[in-house]
Amino acid sequence: MANAEKTSSGSDIDEKKRKRKLSNRESARRSRLKKQKLMEDTIIEISTLERRIKENIERCKVARRRLDSLESENVALRSEKTWLLSYVSDLENMIATTSLTLTHSGGDDENVNVEIAAGDCRRRPMHDLSLSYVGLVWFGLDRLRSKINFAFTGCETPYMAGIINPGSEGFQKLFFGQEEIVIPVHAAIEAACAAHPTADVFINFIHQLCILQEVLSIYSVVASSMPALKQPTIKVVAIIAEGVPESDTKQLIAYARANNKVVIGPATVGGIQAGAFKIGDTAGTIDNIIQCKLYRPGSVGFVSKSVFDGFKNNIKLRMFESLRVFFIHHSSFPADGMSNEMYNTVARETDGIYEGIAIGGDVFPGSTLSDHIFRFNNIPQIKMMVVLGELGGRDEYSLVEALKQGKVNKHVVAWVSGTCARLFKSEEQFGHTGAKSGGEMESAQAKNQALMDAGAIVPTSFEALESAIKETFEKLVEEGMVSPIKEEVTPPQIPEDLSSAIKSEKVRAPTHIISTISDDIGEEPCYAGVPMSSIIEQGLGVGDVISLLWFKRSLPRYCTKFIEICVMLCADHGPCVSGAHNTIVTARAGKDLVSSLVSGLLTIGPRFGGAIDDAARYFKDACDRVKYYIISPTATTIILLGRIKSRDNRDKRVELLQKFARSNFPSVKYMEYAVTVESYALSKANNLVLNVDGAIGSLFLDLLAGSGMFTKQEIDEIVQIGYLNGLFVLARSIGLIGHTFDQKRLKQPLYRHPWEDVLYTK
Template sequence: MSVKPIREHDGKAMLKRWLPEFSNGKHRVESAGCTITPEVLDHTKAHNWDLILEENPWLTEQKLVAKPDQLIKRRGKAGLLCVKKDFEECKQWILERMCKSQTVESVTGTLTHFLIEPFVPHEQSEEHYICLQSFRYSDQILFYHEGGVDVGDVDAKAETMDIASGEEITEEKVVAGLLGKLADDKRAGMSSFIVALFKFYKELHFAYLEINPLVMLADGSVVPLDLAAKVDETANFLCAQKWGDHEWPAPFGRDLYPEEKKIHSLDGKTGASLKLTVLNDKGRVWTMVAGGGASVVYADTVADYGWGHELANYGEYSGAPSTEETYTYAKTIISLMTRYKHPEGKFLIIGGGIANFTDVAATFTGLIKALEDSVMELKEYNIKIWIRRAGPNYLDGLRKIKAAGQRLGLPMKVYGPETHITAVVPMALGLQEELPEADLTVSSSPPPIRKTIVVKNKKEPAALPAPVGGHTIVTADAQTTSIVYGLQNRAVQGMLDFDFMCKRKTPSVSAMVFPFGGFHYVKFYWGTEEVLMPVYTSIKLAVEKHPDASVFINFASFRSVHETSTEALNFPSLKTITIIAEGVPEQQTKDIIQKAEAKKVGIVGPATVGGIKPGCIRLGNTGGMLDNIVMSRLYRAGSVAYVSKSGGMSNELNNIIARNSNGVYEGVAIGGDRYPGSRFLDHMLRYQDAPGAKILLLLGEVGGTDEYDIIEAVKSGKITKPLIAWCVGTCASCFATEVQFGHAGAQARGDQETAAAKNKAMKEAGIHVPDSFDKLPDLVDQVYTKMVEEGDIVEEPEDPTPTVPLDFTWAKKLGLVRKPANFISSIADDRGDELKYCGVAISDVFKQDLGVGGVLSLLWFRRQLPVQCTKFIEMILMVTADHGPAVSGAHNTIVSARAGKDLVSSLCSGLLTIGPRFGGALDDAARMFAEAESSGVKPKDFVDNMKRANKLIMGIGHRIKSLDNPDQRVVIIKEYAKTNFGSTAILDFALGVEQVTTRKRANLILNVDGCIAVCFIDMLKSCGAFSDSEVQDFMDFGCLNGLFVLGRSIGFIGHYLDQLRLKQPLYRHPWDDISYIEKLAGDSEST
């Protein structure tokens, strides 16, 4: 998410809609023009010229201007303006250029969008220039009394006004600050326009708005002729309705590939981050990189080794994408790779930093599936695969993908965190000898203890000056505690495990805040012991109960993080606030920064993973899983303090520092937004004052000017400790058009903000700057070795690696432990992306139109039965659905409903009446008739045997029905069975019994319960899906009674709803229907 440009038409449409409101009706934009797209070339499309004229009748009534609307600068000088023409002339001018290639300066692209708007007659003297843009602490307005294509260097000659965040402007201030050179008679109208324009700019979350020329006519009306604008995309949840329908156009010369549109669409539908930009579809080097910062580093390294012209794509996937999302992303890249062949083959570099919380094995499952589906193409196009990845469950992921590569016969090299993040790049390009592949049979462990460095100049410990006070961010110690906002149990448990490993005496988390669940406790582990963490419903309560907590870790979403952070600023005891959320609107961030600095509260974030200080505290998920904490020796303090923008790259810095020095003293990821709450300098000055921080390390990136503050601090002597620095994004020079890198702030707004310019300036200032990021580990080693040799760093003996009990859930996922399951289920699976009924995905249930009978067959019988069987099941449910309100079950349901009981209670009341005398005889009837039929006994003998044994024949007998007056339910069931089942042996036997019993009494017929029972057993036996023993099991399990319960529940619920609908009162049985007996016959007189 970032600041993004919009089309001129969309910007003017917003002005037309909102300017009257913000100016109290003084100013308005009469027309935003109309957009012409390639649809006019296709007569089958609705958006044709006739419709355009119908919607915009003014097109034939006046002179017009036509121009491309594709983020093209200096259109006039490029000959891309059609001025003062009628509609037919503009139409012809557009048709001559539509979908044609056009070169503007050094960029070539296809013209696809044009804007037609009214021509505004005016004098040159009526043209002016205005620009609004945003900075960290203010918004700036530039105004020049002259405008147009030849306005020149407005930055140098325009009047400027800086408006502090949260400050309002007035017409008087505008006149005094901007309009000194404007004619007196124009000042009032122009000042009111600028005030309204600034309100519009702020309310709709613009980040840049330039109008040139801005024409002020003799009647005082103000008309924007040419407009360029950028809005803060992260404010979509606030401004979507205000913005209206619009699109995010690609830069001119960067026509989006269908694959890019596909990934962009997928990105908008998921909580993960998926980005793809195709740079050169014929290039040989393709990357699939996890992490925003890591994606830039890989592109940089390819470019720094001289292969920038072969870099085919830029992109990243992060934020724990699902297996299916990773599959789609990988498959898309492979499809692009295999579009064109290259005689020397191609390289697919699958890389990434050490993840904080993304399950590497889970994402690699999707990647493996993509490789399996594309194995023939990968071989045909001679694609070599190089992999380097680390993070949670990385060993399992690397093992699986290596096994897949061997099984598929793909040329593949696999590495883990034992190698530098970009080490695979020079190896893939043949510029460096291949390192041995990772040993995937053992888990990660700390790097080997470094060889002892010989001290050449032993020094006595120097007396260090007292740290300078005034830092807004509190430097943590082993007693620092925090409050966590949000039910982030996994993050809190990780913080407690880190504390325990660092041998803290008490946890660093005092409490959690969750406003929706009421006050309660959550159980966590402190080592092997269980502890209860209080969860409060408000920040106020948490702070009152835990006044010693000085750190507030805010996991609120981007929608509510401004509100919660602002509330936290009201409590003086909270000295540092960490904002984890990505996608916070820039204006909200600026407001938080302003309030925090006024109260001297430090801010880390937004869009940060947090920070870590070995031995003291970790903020959130910083440092990743415990195995990474161990591998990077973050459980004890080292001598190198770093600041990074990227959270993922902070883990890589931990790894680099651990392998090339004595470890990390402290590390902070300030976040990748344009306006981070704290800057590089804020932390570097803390490190300068911290006695334990001997070496400072800075990882900056393209965009912004914060690195220049560090340069000035070095030059002025504020920073004197050895400083190593690198700015990622040097690959930007390889791109013909502007590319938005992984972070919102990773975009240069001028030459000074490019990575190359900042690296050059830092080197000239005496800062240690490597030749490329790939050389950073060597430089850390050199600076550290020199300081040890000179006695500035004294190496300490390495203590044994501490251990923390592994969480059972994670250990089980890694396959380290096993435990008998408490429950076993073989009929449904709610894991994965889609619910499954006995292996059949829910989507397939509907595609195959299985119906209720099909679903019941899957869940009850673990079979997908034939259609005639599932239809019969549905018939049973329909036949048994109800039998009127007089039966016992319906009666109980009705009485309960009228007593005011809820639906579930009333339904249960009815269901509890089902038994041998009401609906519960189906299983006994099925068992009785099936056993008799299989024994070969004759129906008459069966009846005689049951009589001699004094047993009732289940399923025989009805209160009023007979052979002459049959029960239609029985007729329907019987006829369906006879027509559709392969055998009806048990039904035939039961009908034989009926012939015997009806001779004794006419109503001793095969009733509906008996008919359903025998027909259902005939169905099971004849459908070919079950053995005799399985059929017997279903009878024993009560399956047939279950059908009655399921079917009759429909009727019971109907009766409940019917009673409520009719508003029936409490039922009381009438006395005259009750016989009150005081004395039973046969009782003695004394009784």
């Protein structure tokens, strides 16, 4: 009884222990789950915090960029504010002294009196600039030749100091007359200015309309011109570009005014100082430069408002104004339209141009007509000035005021184009943003009248402009202000380039390379006369391309198929052969693909892969002479000896080649001869089986002879040159490239041969 109670008590205790253990396990499990859940929540929270931190960092970066942009805009606005205050002050003073009242006829036939200040106070005067005219060019490599040719006609040395081409450095070769010279190429504006401290003119050839701002923003006009303006040595920046946003132009002008720099353009073809310096494409070809006598300085300063966006957009204006179809004195119109025509006119009626500038046709030009007139007025060599303005804008009135105030004391012949605008019922846009018919004050008639009243010599029409220039110049000659040129300077003749001379059939030059296998002159490359498109359309393969480029003819399909089989079978033979081993070692040394490939190819020769030609020579010589073949040790090495092959372990590649040949070749004479030699050799040694070199060599002889497309002399030449080894080189390059990629993909370390594999001995 006692034992039973004792047993029952023990069972209860065990049950309690078991329940306690289960409870503890459950508690532990719940605790683990709770900790795991807490850890997961913590990880999620950390990830969320990291994401928020990254987002905040990006927001900070965006805000920083925005702040930098605002600071830049603020600087420009402060500059513009300073200029505006100065402008208002000068304007108030000018209004107090003089004004010009014009009547504007509005659309409602009501007369409205408009009062404006007739003076230009928009910038500091330019006549205090002393330019050495040594230029730096941003891009424009193709335009340098015309500049160098121009320099040769009137300068002892080229005036171009250097070229700026982002990302490139070095030298650009060009001809200066008969002599070849080099011009430095710099990667950055700062480096160019440091290397050429005497260069004070920067010519920017970037075309704004061709810029993909999101990709090439570094090449935009403002991004490339502003650093130049900030260089202390640069005094003039000429921008040869159209379509520049007005905000960018204002930014450049504001900085230039604040720092007494000059901006010519944008939307200009540039300018020229006769016999000294040329900016942009102005003056056209070298023949036109010589015809316009721009190779030596004259006595006339010329400035034009614009070139009317290239003569094309000016046809409508000139057609009505002159009542002719075109206003052209000679041949075709050059690229810079009216500027170039005026150079021609001035050269005919005077002693020529001293300096000519086209300020550009945008609403906000970097420099104005009066800016350059003030400069011309202070240049002793300039005796008279010619101004060609246009309708739209009020730039010409600054010149009117300068003439009235006596700031210009030289003769000014002026004409404002656009008198035809009244013939149109509505406002017309002529070419660019600055030339458009608008209010009466901006009309060509009002400007011409104002210039005439101020003392300028204004003709009655555009056709009379030439006569006015001639009469003014003759008056200066009579007064003794200008001495007539007694003997015209003959400019040096520009040597004609070989390419243009050959094109014009003036000279003949020998060629230096002869090529008969391919031609890339036409619309598409041709292989042995077969167009590339024809090869693709016919579904031809690599073997067909080899037949065209190597043998200069289209071989039958079984021949090209055999070539492709040879390439596939010889592409690789494992990593242990000498070529693959060299490539692997080179690749593991960190060398590039080409170096690794070449190191393997250099092992190809008599002992590795390069015995196909020798095998073909042996078989051809013996079979063609129908003599008993003497198996020499050399022949054994070349065509028979198998390293790991024997009578019972034939080379599978040899079997595949022979099988294809028996099924497709019309004749296998050389292969059968090789098999006969192999049978005889096997009676001497078990490992003297035909190797792959001997098989390819004998079968290629059958291909050449059996195709009927080669003469005996051509077959001998092919074997002698080494065509067949070329097949192995081509094929094995595939495998060697594969080994290079394999080692680099596996990131294998530098190879070092193990000591235990070296016998050190004396």
